[in-house]
Amino acid sequence: MIYFKNPLFIENKINKKIKTKKNKKFFCLPMFPYPSGKLHLGHLRNYIISDIITRYKKILKFNVLQPIAWDAFGLPAENASIKYNINPKFWTISNIKLMREQLKLLSIDYNWKNEFSTCEINFFKWEFWLFIKMLKNNLLKKSLKIVNWDSSENCILSNEQVKNNLGWRSNELISKKKISTWFINIKKYSKRLIKELKYNNWSNKIKKIQKNWIKIKIIFIKKINNLFINTNIFYINTKKIKINFFCIFLIKVKNITYNCIFKLKIYIKKLKKKIFLTNYDIFYNLKKKNINKKIKKNKIFFLIIINLKNWAIERQRKWGSPIFYKKIKNYYIKNNKTIDTFFQSSWYYLNFLKSKNFNNKNKENWFPINIYIGGDEHANLHLLYLRLINKFFYDYKIVKEKEIVFNLINQGTINNKVYFKIVKKKKFFCKKNKKSFFQGIEKMSKSKKNGINPIKIVKKWGSDFVRLYIITIKPIYKNIIWNNSNFINIKKTISLLNKRIFKNKINKNFINLKNFFNIKKIHNLLSLIKKNLKKKCSKYQLEKIIFYLYPITPNLSTIFWFKLGNKNSILNFFNKKEKKIKFNLYNKNKFLKKVKENFLKKIKNILIKKIIFSKDNLSIILI
Known part of the structure; x- marks a missing residue:
């Protein structure tokens, strides 16, 4: 099969844009990433799940919004700027460019026009407006109180950012310090934060964590x-x-x-x-x-x-959204007091839909967020703050929804082997080598040096194989132990499907895949396809298999779809009336015009040495 020789080249050829009708709206949002550098496979699971749901809703003719943004402020960028003597904005933007290309290689269908980063002044300028509104309504106050102090990060932490008396990121012991700082009155919303959980279709686990934390x-x-x-x-x-x-x-x-x-x-x-x-x-x-x-x-x-305490939102940092700033030069904030980055992540979803006006009415058509995807480690941090700020928006008629996220999906982690070495009696995590020791299997992370670069795997197997692996290896809420040998089984199934395309016959034992295409059962899809392919299938049965594979493997499905002789888009599978499509006609590398299917019958008398259908099956090349 030609696909296996150069999957990236073929995937890049399949770039036809199909416009969907503006029907029922569907807002699917993965938790936005922090641009720390290269993505590893551990980051990708929620983005792939989100994209599969998005593509499935598109073939059901929904008008889907799946945007992307970047949680761009934070201490890692500030530390990198000190270490390498560079502007934190430059470090952050260069990371965003790199990660953007990685996401595109994985065939993720984002609404790129809505993209933004939280370090842009057009985003964080609205926080001053929010703060003024909070001050007027006694929700934001400066008080002298005992707070959690992280001496390694040299800043205040909220109660939610302290676990077992250790900093959530530094993992260092936290001390108590009396400081005059800014607090958001989160206690005012305590009862509503518990009572209104019933409006959310969230797991009982997450609801229980939040209830026990508020208590x-x-x-x-x-x-x-x-x-x-x-x-x-x-x-x-x-x-x-x-x-x-x-x-x-x-x-x-x-x-x-x-x-x-x-x-x-x-x-x-x-x-x-x-x-x-x-x-x-x-x-x-x-x-x-x-x-x-x-x-x-x-x-x-x-x-x-x-039990819930008011949210201390001030941080003693430079690279962050200023609470009340004096001057900005080249986007480098001349201020040592900034806002906790969890504040930006608690309202960023609104920025996808506002234009110049924060109260843009267009957003009302899209909310609540139909599906929000991210790890359960955010239960009493990001997800709690997200709900809090939405209560504020609801009270002051910025949004109409009491709860902004209707469905929540908490994916499991992708785990890998962890190795370490001993240097001068100190332990350092490292990649596997002759001098390294095996520690165990843990969640992929940069600190443990056990992340895998997805680009290498995509170049070898193609993005469709990575997507198919991640979605079918286990149920989405369970953890995965990464093993490259699983790609061999996926290749066998795809190769079998390719063979069946040329030899089709009605399969009486055909299993309908529609009932299994939901997010809780989708991991069973590959095994069901194998069962169907054990016997020869009719063209219509093969079309069904390819159709239900399309949200997971959009590139391979497009190739198989046209190999079956279909002339219309795979998205029109359930449409009875087939529209005639036009092909792009090329003379060698020069584009001539768009032509209909019967064009070839009219050019019999013209001297043409060879006619080639390109790999995307949408172009005709005359030689």
Whole structure:
């Protein structure tokens, strides 16, 4: 088969653009990438899943939006600019160019006209507008509070960016520091963030993670006449114990009126503990019937305790969106205080649809986002902030949707072997070599040096094989252990399909593939095609196989489609009326004109040595 000799060349030839009718709209969005440099295969799974869904919706005549943007601000670019003495903007843009070409090689059908990066002033200028609106509505405040401090990154982290007291990126121990900084009042939306999860078609796992993180507790208490001491473990009635320094308590309590509920924190050196002084007791087993009556009679009170803390959004960095900036020169921000990059990722989806006006009404036709694709590690970070900012947009009539993402797909990771070496008693991750040691199989990452460059594989096998491998090897929510030998099985199936095209016959045991073309069952598609191809198939049965393969393998499917003798686009498979297509006529390398199919019958008397149909089956070359 010619395809295997030079798959990239043939895929580049298949570039016919097919316009879809403006019917029902469908917004499919993969989480946008950070332009850190070359993509490895671990990055690609969500982009390939998104593109397969997009192409399938297009053949169903949906008007599909699948855009791309770049999460361009961040510490890696700033560190690279210091290390290599270059402008962070130059480093970022050069990475974007490289990654853009990689995505195009994978035949991903983005709406490239909507492309943007968050470091463009046309994007982040809207954040000043948002901040002013938040200030006016008491959602943004500057306060002196104890915050999480990452000494290695030299900046503040939000609670969501700290895991097991370690920085989410640096993996270093976090300390506490009292700083005057900017906070978004996320606690105001706590109840709605839990209650309105029901509008989302998300996995129970993600919903549970968010609910547990927000965690709203109601504690019922009753006022008592005796003082209690709480040492963070239990409450002690002061009447039952003797304390020589009780006078300290009296000094602290004397200004408190009898009717109020109070809790004072006192530190006493002799105990070497923080003590909480209270005049209330907690109900643990309170019957629901009695609650309202007792509250009305002021016999009991309730406290609402929310685990979720306000979002500290200020970062001590240069390469980022400025909170309130003074001057910008060559896009290098002269400011040491910037906004957390999670703020940009919480509203970037809106920028795909706005024109010059942020309140562009055109966006209302596209929302909510029909499918959003990304890893479940973003559950209580990006996905929580995304929902928060949308609540703000909803309250101030910027969007009409209470929840902006309807369906969420969390793909599994692509894993690979990890190797390391020991240099001067220090451990360094590396590629496999004679001196390296095997550590285990882990998620592909740059830090573990176990990522695989997709370009090498695409050049050898073609983008269609990579796409078919990633989508059919396992269900999308499960992890993949990368193994190049799986390409051999895929090649056998594609070669068998190629043979069946020339010898077709009705297969009585043909399995209909339509029911299996959904994102939960799609990994079974290749095995079903194998079963169908064990016996010879009719032309119509082969067309069905090729049609359902098209969203996954657009290039190979186009080749097979025209090999079967079809003259119209594969997208018109279910259309009964076939439209006559025109071919591009060339004399050697010179384009002459577009001609109809019966043109060849009219040129019998003209001296032509040879007629060649090009590899895209849409051109005729006269020699």
